[in-house]
Amino acid sequence: xxxxIVYAHPEPRSLNGELKNFAxxxxxxxxxxxxxxxxxxxxxxxxxxxxxxxxxxAERRFDASQDSRRxxxxxxxxxxxxxxxxxxxxxxxxxxxxxxWWFSMPAILKGWVDRVYAYGFxxxxxxxxxARWGDRYGEGSMVGKRAMLVVTTGGWDSHYxxxxxxxxxxxxxxxxxxxxxxxxxxxxxxxxxxxxxxRIDEVRFTSICExxxxxxxxxxxxxxxxxxxxxxxxxxxPALTLKPDVAPGQVGFAAHVVWPxx
Amino acid sequence: xxxxIVYAHPEPRSLNGELKNFAxxxxxxxxxxxxxxxxxxxxxxxxxxxxxxxxxxAERRFDASQDSRRxxxxxxxxxxxxxxxxxxxxxxxxxxxxxxWWFSMPAILKGWVDRVYAYGFxxxxxxxxxARWGDRYGEGSMVGKRAMLVVTTGGWDSHYxxxxxxxxxxxxxxxxxxxxxxxxxxxxxxxxxxxxxxRIDEVRFTSICExxxxxxxxxxxxxxxxxxxxxxxxxxxPALTLKPDVAPGQVGFAAHVVWPxx
Numbered sequence: 001x002x003x004x005i006v007y008a009h010p011e012p013r014s015l016n017g018e019l020k021n022f023a024x025x026x027x028x029x030x031x032x033x034x035x036x037x038x039x040x041x042x043x044x045x046x047x048x049x050x051x052x053x054x055x056x057x058a059e060r061r062f063d064a065s066q067d068s069r070r071x072x073x074x075x076x077x078x079x080x081x082x083x084x085x086x087x088x089x090x091x092x093x094x095x096x097x098x099x100x101w102w103f104s105m106p107a108i109l110k111g112w113v114d115r116v117y118a119y120g121f122x123x124x125x126x127x128x129x130x131a132r133w134g135d136r137y138g139e140g141s142m143v144g145k146r147a148m149l150v151v152t153t154g155g156w157d158s159h160y161x162x163x164x165x166x167x168x169x170x171x172x173x174x175x176x177x178x179x180x181x182x183x184x185x186x187x188x189x190x191x192x193x194x195x196x197x198x199r200i201d202e203v204r205f206t207s208i209c210e211x212x213x214x215x216x217x218x219x220x221x222x223x224x225x226x227x228x229x230x231x232x233x234x235x236x237x238p239a240l241t242l243k244p245d246v247a248p249g250q251v252g253f254a255a256h257v258v259w260p261x262x
Numbered sequence: 263x264x265x266x267i268v269y270a271h272p273e274p275r276s277l278n279g280e281l282k283n284f285a286x287x288x289x290x291x292x293x294x295x296x297x298x299x300x301x302x303x304x305x306x307x308x309x310x311x312x313x314x315x316x317x318x319x320a321e322r323r324f325d326a327s328q329d330s331r332r333x334x335x336x337x338x339x340x341x342x343x344x345x346x347x348x349x350x351x352x353x354x355x356x357x358x359x360x361x362x363w364w365f366s367m368p369a370i371l372k373g374w375v376d377r378v379y380a381y382g383f384x385x386x387x388x389x390x391x392x393a394r395w396g397d398r399y400g401e402g403s404m405v406g407k408r409a410m411l412v413v414t415t416g417g418w419d420s421h422y423x424x425x426x427x428x429x430x431x432x433x434x435x436x437x438x439x440x441x442x443x444x445x446x447x448x449x450x451x452x453x454x455x456x457x458x459x460x461r462i463d464e465v466r467f468t469s470i471c472e473x474x475x476x477x478x479x480x481x482x483x484x485x486x487x488x489x490x491x492x493x494x495x496x497x498x499x500p501a502l503t504l505k506p507d508v509a510p511g512q513v514g515f516a517a518h519v520v521w522p523x524x
Contacts, residue, residue: 010311011324039309046308046369047301049272062273064361065416099326103441104366107308107373114369137427154327158501162513165399165492165502171514172437174429179365230427239420240427251424252433252514 001220003027004091006037008098008109015197015205016152020097022209023150026216035087039108045080046111052078069119077118084116088142093219094186096176097150099197103172113180122184130238137178138229140185146219147186149173150212152194160195169193174253178227187224189215226258263482265289266353268299270360270371277459277467278414282359284471285412288478297349301370307342308373314340331381339380346378350404355481356448358438359412361459365434375442384446392500399440400491402447408481409448411435412474414456422457431455436515440489449486451477488520 005023009016020036027034037044050062053071071077077085088094098105105113117123122142126135134140151173153160160169173191181188192215194200194208215222228234234246247255267285271278282298289296299306312324315333333339339347350356360367367375379385384404388397396402413435415422422431435453443450454477456462456470477484490496496508509517 010309010326013323014325040311044309046373047272047306048363048368049302061275063276064272064363101310101326102372102375102379103437104372106310107369107376110364110366110372111308111369113364117364156501158503161503163504163509163517165497165504165518166441167436167515167518168513171433172441175365175434175437179428179434235427238418240418241420241423242425242427247425251430252516253429254514255425256427256429 001032001092002090003032003034003093003095003219004037004087005034005095005097006039006109006112008039008096008106008112010040012041015194015200016097016099018205019150019152019194019208019212023095023097023212023216026213030217035090037084037087037112039112042080044108044112045115046108048111048114052081052115054078065119065124069124072118072120078115081115081118084112085118085121088116088145092145094142094145094147094181095150096147096181098152100151100153100172103166105176117180117184125184132231133237133240135185136183136230138182138185138227139231140183142181142185145186146189146224147181148189148215148219149176149191149193151191152197154197155195157195160193171253177225178253178256182225182227188227189219189222189224228256228258263294263354264352265294265296265355265357265481266299266349267296267357267359268301268371268374270301270358270368270374272302274303277456277462278359278361280467281412281414281456281470281474285357285359285474285478288475292479297352299346299349299374301374304342306370306374307377308370310373310376314343314377316340327381327386331386334380334382340377343377343380346374347380347383350378350407354407356404356407356409356443357412358409358443360414362413362415362434365428367438379442379446387446394493395499395502397447398445398492400444400447400489401493402445404443404447407448408451408486409443410451410477410481411438411453411455413453414459416459417457419457422455433515439487440515440518444487444489450489451481451484451486490518490520 007020024034048064053067054076098109125140128134158164159166162168177188192212269282286296310326315329316338360371387402390396420426421428424430439450454474
């Protein structure tokens with residue numbers, strides 16, 4: 001299979017750098033083909049702007065989504081954007097690897113999402129009407145592909161637990177899992193999270209690699225998070241709210257996941 | 263009072279640009295002093311890296327937080343970073359204004375947070391021990407200052423409602439409200455959110471400006487979101503989980519807010 005790792009860390013000799021190298025080797029050893037978008041070493045341009053369209057008209061009012069739509073449809077996107085889109089088309093699985101900075105991804109990775117996720121490619125796909133709100137949340141260009149986050153944090157597991165002060169990790173990652181990965185159609189696997197990165201000795205590093213290796217070996221077997229599909233009957237359209245009989249009374253992120261009956 | 267608006271939109275002639283101009287005028291007319299960090303026009307550098315420390319040693323392994331600590335403590339930060347920190351010291355209130363892209367802030371604004379929020383300035387402040395986990399979440403360098411988000415989205419209100427498909431807006435903004443603003447000590451006001459930005463005519467624009475104007479007039483009167491202070495007894499230290507008798511049985515973001523008794 002083809003695996004794309006989009007990796008965002010400024011220091012190759014960091015824990016993130018070592019884990020990325022480990023992942024590449026493990027996946028290759030298992031017979032997969034691996035490509036890495038190392039955003040820092042590529043000097044990835046983070047901010048979306050008018051220069052992302054080669055047909056940009058400096059006099060025209062710039063509109064991030066309409067300019068993106070025009071450039072994508074006419075093949076006039078900046079080449080760095082279309083190259084990443086080609087990698088996504090090629091990939092059977094996507095891994096986003098990054099340190100959690102301020103409870104989200106580093107700016108350079110957010111800029112990869114903002115720019116590569118063009119209108120017509122990652123959103124604005126499919127019929128948009130009162131009866132159907134596009135191919136998204138379970139449908140879209142990435143259907144059939146899998147995605148997984150590999151995330152490091154300085155804090156402790158408990159700080160990110162169900163009652164931890166930072167908020168539960170699953171909720172902090174929901175905007176990425178559901179809003180960035182599930183939105184264009186990826187099947188989203190549970191994340192691989194490493195806590196307390198400043199306290200990693202050789203023993204712990206070995207154990208982290210073993211766990212990560214297992215997750216990579218299981219990439220095509222692991223059950224994805226069971227998010228609800230937008231267009232399969234659970235949501236009112238166009239309000240896009242859960243129907244009253246779906247997860248009745250429940251609010252918040254967890255209501256968008258189908259939990260096993262208990 | 264002194265108000266700093268950190269503004270992230272690539273097009274001055276956009277709705278965001280007009281709302282920013284409106285806010286500046288309204289605040290000035292009320293007698294406040296206003297400064298704007300217009301990140302796109304400043305060509306703000308988004309990715310944090312070794313060049314952010316003027317004493318950077320190319321041979322040394324770069325560590326985002328340790329390098330930030332050294333540069334902040336020794337006055338050897340990149341001047342664009344220290345200039346923004348000076349603005350934050352000067353400000354009585356901070357407004358972050360941006361379009362919600364992929365359920366979070368634009369990359370250029372995330373890069374402002376990643377770089378300006380130095381170790382010793384926004385984190386790593388105060389005593390760190392088994393009994394006290396720093397001055398944060400209600401304490402820290404920004405205590406006494408207020409902060410508010412001004413956010414625009416293309417989607418409908420209902421898509422961001424309690425049972426909306428994107429997740430509730432309050433939960434999507436929690437990592438920013440709590441993790442970025444409350445963390446270094448800001449009092450965080452409820453956000454000002456504009457939905458359905460592609461459907462704004464003159465009548466609606468006028469009404470949006472009236473509402474935003476009211477929020478700006480009330481900037482020093484509005485009740486902040488009642489997040490729980492880390493060091494005031496609600497959390498176990500160092501686990502940093504809510505004590506069993508605090509919001510008993512509750513999990514998730516909302517458990518970190520003190521709700522009025524019903």
